[in-house]
Amino acid sequence: MARLRVRDLRKSFGDKTVIDSISFEVSDGEFCILLGPSGCGKSTILRLIAGLDQKDGGAIHIDDREVSELTPGERDVAMVFQSYALYPHLSVYDNMAFPLVMQKMKREERDAKVREVAALLGIEGLLQRKPKELSGGQKQRVAIGRAIVRRPKIFLFDEPLSNLDAKLRAAMRVELAHLHRQLRTTTVYVTHDQTEAMTLGQKIVLLDSGIIQQTGTPDDLYARPANTIVAGQIGVPGMNFLEGKIETAGGGLIFRSDACTIPVDPRKELRPYQGREVTMGIRPEALIPGTGDISATIEFVEHLGSEAVLYARAGKARIVAKVPADFGKGIGEKVSFALHDKGLHFFFKGSRIERVD
Numbered sequence: 001m002a003r004l005r006v007r008d009l010r011k012s013f014g015d016k017t018v019i020d021s022i023s024f025e026v027s028d029g030e031f032c033i034l035l036g037p038s039g040c041g042k043s044t045i046l047r048l049i050a051g052l053d054q055k056d057g058g059a060i061h062i063d064d065r066e067v068s069e070l071t072p073g074e075r076d077v078a079m080v081f082q083s084y085a086l087y088p089h090l091s092v093y094d095n096m097a098f099p100l101v102m103q104k105m106k107r108e109e110r111d112a113k114v115r116e117v118a119a120l121l122g123i124e125g126l127l128q129r130k131p132k133e134l135s136g137g138q139k140q141r142v143a144i145g146r147a148i149v150r151r152p153k154i155f156l157f158d159e160p161l162s163n164l165d166a167k168l169r170a171a172m173r174v175e176l177a178h179l180h181r182q183l184r185t186t187t188v189y190v191t192h193d194q195t196e197a198m199t200l201g202q203k204i205v206l207l208d209s210g211i212i213q214q215t216g217t218p219d220d221l222y223a224r225p226a227n228t229i230v231a232g233q234i235g236v237p238g239m240n241f242l243e244g245k246i247e248t249a250g251g252g253l254i255f256r257s258d259a260c261t262i263p264v265d266p267r268k269e270l271r272p273y274q275g276r277e278v279t280m281g282i283r284p285e286a287l288i289p290g291t292g293d294i295s296a297t298i299e300f301v302e303h304l305g306s307e308a309v310l311y312a313r314a315g316k317a318r319i320v321a322k323v324p325a326d327f328g329k330g331i332g333e334k335v336s337f338a339l340h341d342k343g344l345h346f347f348f349k350g351s352r353i354e355r356v357d
């Protein structure tokens, strides 16, 4: 078990800065997610922590030790790659035993550890097989087994589930969460899948364009996104954004846009923005069909069984709403939505206007 601290981490490839002064902490036993779009530098950060690449600046501490001069082995971290990286000529047993052989652990002790971890992951029956005789999900389990068998201080996972089909991914997600509850090993887990981030993470570090946009619990990022980048990445379907202006009408404040005009007087935080252009974000689950503030024409309905997703046009804006499965209206029909205040967010030049009560 260990605490990880990353301070002002920087990395360039040639003259391209990929990581620009990244700082975050993972406390002892915490499951931390690095979430961000493809190419934002997630794998690079993991490789720097693991010692597989050299940083250009900043510091990486594991507990109270700066580890930058240490080899990957000396750092006592284990990394699970998206590509599994199993040794093809070795059996599952030998793949899992490999890190222990490197540690020169005695044969009986090694055997006990491999079998214990195989049981934990439900792969006891596969120990004599070669990687090519395994399914994707089984390979992934072996790769995880090889990482946990020596109980490292820190686990580093680089999109370990992205090669699996949706159903298996969901099942492995639950297993990983369960495994973490049992082992309580400090973990940094990279993904670009926000569902994975929301369900697995105790803390999410959301990256975009080489910088941290927000760090917090999944609830924090969902309920109080710091900016429109975070707001757009957290939540499925993504948040709707309407551009408009804060104005006064009838002695109160209103938000006026092409799609709707709604009173926002109780939102004291909007008072300094009178006459200014702001962005209103609406969660798809905060659009309640019935009678209300936004009138739209349905363009498409996606039936998901338990619920439906409506794609509609309001003025020039396109909006997406999550509605009950028995909603009953189809393409071309008119629909009105009331807005659930809890799902409304306001942004000025992309940054959150913080709520004051």
Ligand SMILES: Nc1ncnc2c1ncn2[C@@H]1O[C@H](COP(=O)(O)OP(=O)(O)OP(=O)(O)O)[C@@H](O)[C@H]1O
Pocket (backbone or CB within 6 Å): 013, 018, 036, 037, 038, 039, 040, 041, 042, 043, 044, 045, 192
């Ligand atoms: N060895 C390298 N040489 C040059 N550029 C690199 C190298 N490794 C990564 N990059 C660049 O650095 C950026 C970040 O790459 P990285 O692999 O960290 O992204 P990522 O967030 O893990 O993306 P993905 O989700 O696609 O795996 C990318 O623009 C990539 O092209």
Ligand SMILES: [Mg+2]
Pocket (backbone or CB within 6 Å): 042, 043, 044, 158
């Ligand atoms: Mg990557």
